[in-house]
Amino acid sequence: MRVPVRALFALILTAGIAGCGERAPRQDSFSGQACLSALASRGVRFESRGDLSDGSGCGVGTAVAMRGSVADFDRPATMSCQTALAVDDFERNVVQPAAARYLGGPVTRIRVLSAYRCTRVNGSGRLSEHARGHAIDIAAFTTRQGTVSVKDDWRDPGPRGQFLRAVARGACGRFGVVLTPNTNRDHHDHFHFDTGASSLCSL
Numbered sequence: 001m002r003v004p005v006r007a008l009f010a011l012i013l014t015a016g017i018a019g020c021g022e023r024a025p026r027q028d029s030f031s032g033q034a035c036l037s038a039l040a041s042r043g044v045r046f047e048s049r050g051d052l053s054d055g056s057g058c059g060v061g062t063a064v065a066m067r068g069s070v071a072d073f074d075r076p077a078t079m080s081c082q083t084a085l086a087v088d089d090f091e092r093n094v095v096q097p098a099a100a101r102y103l104g105g106p107v108t109r110i111r112v113l114s115a116y117r118c119t120r121v122n123g124s125g126r127l128s129e130h131a132r133g134h135a136i137d138i139a140a141f142t143t144r145q146g147t148v149s150v151k152d153d154w155r156d157p158g159p160r161g162q163f164l165r166a167v168a169r170g171a172c173g174r175f176g177v178v179l180t181p182n183t184n185r186d187h188h189d190h191f192h193f194d195t196g197a198s199s200l201c202s203l
Contacts, residue, residue, distance in 0.1 A: 032062055035081035044069045044088050049078060052133070058118035060133030066115075070096055071107045071141075077115035080133040083195045086174055087136060090193070094170030099143060102163035109142035111149075113190045122186070129177070135194035141167075151189035154181045165203070167191070172201035 036048055045067040053059035065076040069088040079087070091110070099107045114137040119128045129135040140149040141163075153160040168191060171178045176199050179192035183202040 035062055035085065036064070039064065039081055039084055039088070042069065042085075042088055044084065045072075046084060047076070052078070052116070054118055056118060057127060058131040060116055063116070063133055068110070071110050074109060074111045077112045077136060078133065079115045079136060080195075083134050083136070086195050087193075090171060090174045094174065095141065095167055098163050098166040098170065099141070102159040102166065103143050103145060103148065105143050105145060107141045107143055110138060111140040111142070111147075113137040113139040129194035129196040132196070134196045135177075135192060137190045137192050139190045149189070150181060150191055168203055172203070176200070178202060 039046060046064040047067075049060070049063035049065055051059070051061050052063045060078065060080050062081040063078055064081050064084050065078050066084045066087065067073055067076050069091050071091060091107075095107055095110075099105065114130060115135065116133040117130050119130050120126060121128050130137075139151070140147050142148075148160045148163060150164060154164050155161055156164075168178060168180050171191065171193050175193040176196050177192065177194045178201050179187045180203055181188050183192075
């Protein structure tokens with residue numbers, strides 16, 4: 001995620017205008033093995049990665065390589081176990097119902113652009129939520145009828161665009177920060193969702 005500091009500060013100041021509604025309870029009560037057990041009980045496909053650290057300040061506690069829940073990911077996405085719980089909840093309760101309503105069938109594959117990576121907020125020295133395993137960037141959703149991409153379909157007036165906008169609205173109740181193509185040009189081709197301490201819904 002690359003967000004200019006001034007732009008991010010302005011967005012945070014105006015977050016109340018956008019409005020996120022009620023945010024889902026955080027999964028902080030789950031940690032370590034308890035979190036992994038909760039993830040497994042939901043049927044999420046993942047591999048435990050332990051605690052990750054690269055020695056430069058980036059790292060993830062109780063990391064998992066998530067491969068999918070209801071839908072498959074196009075590639076494993078490394079993130080914290082708590083974030084994986086939020087992603088699973090988001091897919092089951094937001095993505096799949098929206099797909100049934102607007103696309104006529106379930107999402108079977110999700111294209112992940114990025115998850116854990118050691119990066120800083122553009123223009124600052126602060127670590128991004130990606131660097132802590134608290135963020136995921138999603139570029140597209142595939143159903144049996146085809147693929148809906150954030151880049152190509154965000155502004156579509158028909159079912160594809162309606163689906164994407166419903167997904168973004170629903171994400172605001174389950175993640176602390178939601179960024180879309182309306183946020184800035186850095187997000188023209190993906191959604192950014194994170195479970196960090198900040199609160200911002202940019203639709």
